[in-house]
Amino acid sequence: MPRTVASTRAPLVALGLLTLLLVGAALAPWLAPYAMDGLDLANRRAAPSVEHWFGTDELGRDLLTRVLFGARVSLAIGLISALVSAAIGAAVGAIAGSAGRLVDDLLMRITDAMLAVPRLPLLMITAAVLQPSVPTLVLLVGLVGWMETARVVRAEVLSLAARDFVAAARAMGATPTRVILRHILPGVLPATAVATTLAVGRGILLESALSFFGVGVQPPTASWGNMLYQAQSTMSSEPWLAIFPGAMIFLTVLACNAVGDAIGSAQS
């Protein structure tokens, strides 16, 4: 996307922010100022202060601690679901682009159908029906996000397959599998990288939306989305409970999108 974003320092800042978040999430047990479920009953519903930077909730749990632990769940879902989407999308796209007309038509019709069904409602029904654990949730979010990658990969495969170096490889007796793995796949990687980076942000948004409606990550496990869900009813008296988790979602998705855009514009 915008070259202006790439030419400023924005992608570097975004990358730094993502690294910081990942480190913070990984080291949460050591970095967090309080224990994960530590109750401070004297300081319930406390506004942000020096002792509790982000304030506390109705049980006196430190919000900064919960946001750090929530980062583990939210980031893990975003990252792993994006990888799931990338793997499925790359496979579907590569097969559709190289296996001939009939398979191509079939796979692309399925892709179109999946794109036409409203994504969030579909996911909400599935989650409400299955009441998934966190790993299942990762899988579900990944399963509704592969279509964009599949289309990009298919288009790239088709255009690469028509190029001379692929014809040369074939003429030299390379098997179809070898042609795909050694000659076409490397050319498809950059486009897949962009789609995957954007899918990380989308995965985090989807998880938080599901949890916000109470069908995603279930308490006592904290995710940014279910923290918002719990904060909803006490918005007017304890706004910090909603502001901080939401701000984390926003910043993380923003950083993912900025990095994805930068990779995309660096290619073009």
Next chain:
Amino acid sequence: MIRFVVRRIAQGVPLLLVISLLVFALIHAAPGGPLSTYLENPNVRPEDIERLRRAMGLDRPLGLQYLSWLWAFVRGDWGFSYADGRPVLDRLAERVPATLELVASACVMALMAALPVGILAAVSRRFDRVTSVLAVAGISLPVFWLGLLLQLVFAGALGWLPSSGRAAFDGGDLADRLAHLVLPATVLAAALSAAWSRYLRRAMRDTVARPFMRAARARGLRERTLLLHHALPNALPTFVTVVLLDVSMMASGAVVTESIFAWPGIGSLFTESLARRDYTVLMAFLMVGSVAVMTLTLVADIAVYALDPRTRDAA
């Protein structure tokens, strides 16, 4: 033109079949299947469940069930809501006007922001820097969080606007209805205007770089004429396509926005039905949402056909 439209509709039929299979499979994959609401209710006896199963035809082979469901759906018989026993079609239909009102207002707001921003960003570097940062931010904003924040500030702290609903209890006058509309429409419009200004900027950029633009400039046309009469008409077909596709995706946005602001449209009907496991309504919602996407995709194709004479020979 007519042949083109007919062919596109014909192409949509297999797509709808795939979607309907998906939706049908989803509901039947649920533990307890379509009857799970009754299974959870301790007042419903097992023999009643068995009777219901037979009465609703759930003891027949799945393939047969699918075909009869599909046939009924095509004829407009969408079954009855588990929640209140009324026809699903009626329940959806009474909620549609509110959603259309919300989505249409949001689209108008988003276009009013995106058109000038997209055009100016394509020609002014400095303006582009500021707006591209804003646009990426707008695309990344979690809709529900933005909704909560706006409620907190404008309905809570400032008290300027109502926090939820479509009108005051007595029905409300025009000013009251508009006041109720402002916050939810703004939330929906935020992400749309951000995305749309980017699309338009890119389409305008691509057009401005083309040789005919240099030729027009060399003929001494004013910058304003160049942009609005030469670049914009060429950039519009791509822009209109993405705008219509985004509008068709509004089902997700409406679900979130309507439930936060208790807007009585089909989005909040969806969340209510989800809480009650009202599967007939949920299935109908997914089907209607998918048909909306396909219809608007078709409209987008027709719009491009109408806006861009060059595509006609190919079509």
